Amino acid sequence: MEFFMIKTGFYDKVTVLELEKRAWESSPEAQAMKEALNPWRHHDAEERKTS
Template sequence: MKFLDWYLKIAAVSAMIGGSMELFMIKTGFYDKVTVLESEKRAWESSPEAQAVREALNPWRDNDKQAR
């Protein structure tokens, strides 16, 4: 408990920095942009083109079937 005041100061400063970062992201619309980008990414990943690319780039996809 020798350095309790030091740890409390670090915790307080860290909380203030984290809170200011969250406030900045909310004010700039960061979360709205990320939500749109994530939905576009998920839509593309479920498309047939993405499935074809995954299959083409994975040369080991049939190794499990051959091992059995």
């Protein structure tokens, strides 16, 4: 199985996809989307400080 993955270039494709994913996650657009999807994140942090 390992030989098949190496021969077909599976690892190369996974490496490229992982690099693209990391680049997207660190982009300003991804950060804005993450904040938009979880508006309570800052609220929860502030609530923990006051407790």
